[in-house]
Amino acid sequence: MLTVFAIPGIGEITEGDDLAAIIGDALVAAHPSTSRPGVAVAVLEEGDILAVTSKIVSKAEGRMIRAADREQAITDETVRVVASRVHPGGVTRIVENRLGIVAAAAGVDASNTPEGTVLLLPVDPDASAARLRQALQSRFGVKLGIVITDTLGRAWREGQTDAAIGGSGVRLIDDLRGTHDTQGRVLDVTAPAVGDEIAAAADLVKRKSDGLPVAVVRGLGHLLDTDAPGARILNRNGPTDMFRLGTAEAWQEGYAAGVAAAAGENHTSTR
Amino acid sequence: MLTVFAIPGIGEITEGDDLAAIIGDALVAAHPSTSRPGVAVAVLEEGDILAVTSKIVSKAEGRMIRAADREQAITDETVRVVASRVHPGGVTRIVENRLGIVAAAAGVDASNTPEGTVLLLPVDPDASAARLRQALQSRFGVKLGIVITDTLGRAWREGQTDAAIGGSGVRLIDDLRGTHDTQGRVLDVTAPAVGDEIAAAADLVKRKSDGLPVAVVRGLGHLLDTDAPGARILNRNGPTDMFRLGTAEAWQEGYAAGVAAAAGENHTSTR
Numbered sequence: 122m123l124t125v126f127a128i129p130g131i132g133e134i135t136e137g138d139d140l141a142a143i144i145g146d147a148l149v150a151a152h153p154s155t156s157r158p159g160v161a162v163a164v165l166e167e168g169d170i171l172a173v174t175s176k177i178v179s180k181a182e183g184r185m186i187r188a189a190d191r192e193q194a195i196t197d198e199t200v201r202v203v204a205s206r207v208h209p210g211g212v213t214r215i216v217e218n219r220l221g222i223v224a225a226a227a228g229v230d231a232s233n234t235p236e237g238t239v240l241l242l243p244v245d246p247d248a249s250a251a252r253l254r255q256a257l258q259s260r261f262g263v264k265l266g267i268v269i270t271d272t273l274g275r276a277w278r279e280g281q282t283d284a285a286i287g288g289s290g291v292r293l294i295d296d297l298r299g300t301h302d303t304q305g306r307v308l309d310v311t312a313p314a315v316g317d318e319i320a321a322a323a324d325l326v327k328r329k330s331d332g333l334p335v336a337v338v339r340g341l342g343h344l345l346d347t348d349a350p351g352a353r354i355l356n357r358n359g360p361t362d363m364f365r366l367g368t369a370e371a372w373q374e375g376y377a378a379g380v381a382a383a384a385g386e387n388h389t390s391t392r
Numbered sequence: 393m394l395t396v397f398a399i400p401g402i403g404e405i406t407e408g409d410d411l412a413a414i415i416g417d418a419l420v421a422a423h424p425s426t427s428r429p430g431v432a433v434a435v436l437e438e439g440d441i442l443a444v445t446s447k448i449v450s451k452a453e454g455r456m457i458r459a460a461d462r463e464q465a466i467t468d469e470t471v472r473v474v475a476s477r478v479h480p481g482g483v484t485r486i487v488e489n490r491l492g493i494v495a496a497a498a499g500v501d502a503s504n505t506p507e508g509t510v511l512l513l514p515v516d517p518d519a520s521a522a523r524l525r526q527a528l529q530s531r532f533g534v535k536l537g538i539v540i541t542d543t544l545g546r547a548w549r550e551g552q553t554d555a556a557i558g559g560s561g562v563r564l565i566d567d568l569r570g571t572h573d574t575q576g577r578v579l580d581v582t583a584p585a586v587g588d589e590i591a592a593a594a595d596l597v598k599r600k601s602d603g604l605p606v607a608v609v610r611g612l613g614h615l616l617d618t619d620a621p622g623a624r625i626l627n628r629n630g631p632t633d634m635f636r637l638g639t640a641e642a643w644q645e646g647y648a649a650g651v652a653a654a655a656g657e658n659h660t661s662t663r
Binding site: 317321 | 395396397474477488494503547550551552553554565582585589596611612625627628633635639640641650653654655
């Protein structure tokens, strides 16, 4: 049984806020019986995973910046442009950002922030997750996992889903390779991206527009692992990435190479 | 509060099985108290969504076929090749299949099936979902949603997640465009792909290798909608698809065009 519930009462977060304290207080407030002495109702249970919207992590860490030019902010976060497209409302840029995540607008967010500002992703979401985990584990005395989430578009599919961009204490890919299917054969390609699935499940209760940035995901204690790697393992970059460039961008590169090659041949043949 | 639980006791499914009856019986068996007269424990509650692995739908519908050549089965399901790559174990082909879904191997499955056979996706997963919904709604007297799920890889991200490839009675994209964020501005791009998020949440309890092909997703009654469109709305094809071809494939097309264009120019200049 998996249960997922949002934590009410987390207000607007601003730079310098102690996010672990605020989340912890909201958890206690949502379970008033725990404040009665001698009553052992668990606010958090052993094995709980907290899914925390990256937006509040960024705000607490002072990642909201003045940006007269949102496009410049996106450029600054970009390591590599994958694809871009001009449309009536401006330019959509799909890029790899400094965290290795391929995302529209590099993950720079201009919604739910005051005019003239943008919100950058946390500097190191895995480290943010680790700090939250340590503080909340200490306070509540249980082993936890933390997933930092962001909303991502997808190639070939409409709409967005939440995905894991940071994590601590929880396996984000549950590697089943080497296990067997019901026919006794090795399941050699199955590696569920459980970090992204946890983020998606949490999004179903958090709902961006409702101001519920944290959800408790209960019932996946088997995924907890103190030594689990961070969210970079969810990024596919390099030789196995078959979509390093958008179709138009790759075509243009090929076209230029074709023209150059033909010119070279022509040069050779007339020499 | 969202709760998700797998239904135990659904055995191996074969062609001609009445899937709604089997799922219904498994639900009742998992809640024995409901079989006592006068006891009104709800096996399914109003607003429940059942996430059903496409594999068992395919098996019930006789979509397991003899296939000496799995590659030919993939070709037969393919409408359009997006990208392919040769590697030591064979060829990975990412294609758009006849359902409009971009997937590796066109969604053709050779795991968990007997040697020499492959399992094709249901002919019309939305129709399969509608039939299941009608039958289970009639039996249990509650309004339900059905999501048919399959496991998909993603561009730029490692591992797989479950996604919705069929649906009935439930919104698969929860279009928030036109609603307002906490600053009172219109949230104009947010359209959570809740169908895929439901599939992902269900996968966390179903786990492919455990033989649990159906999960109940409870607490999302607000997404139920008798007139909701099917899963094709989750496919992004056509002009808005910036990844119609893999990088290598697009580059090759461009290269050929560049060579041809240069040859044409050369031809013109020497004429």
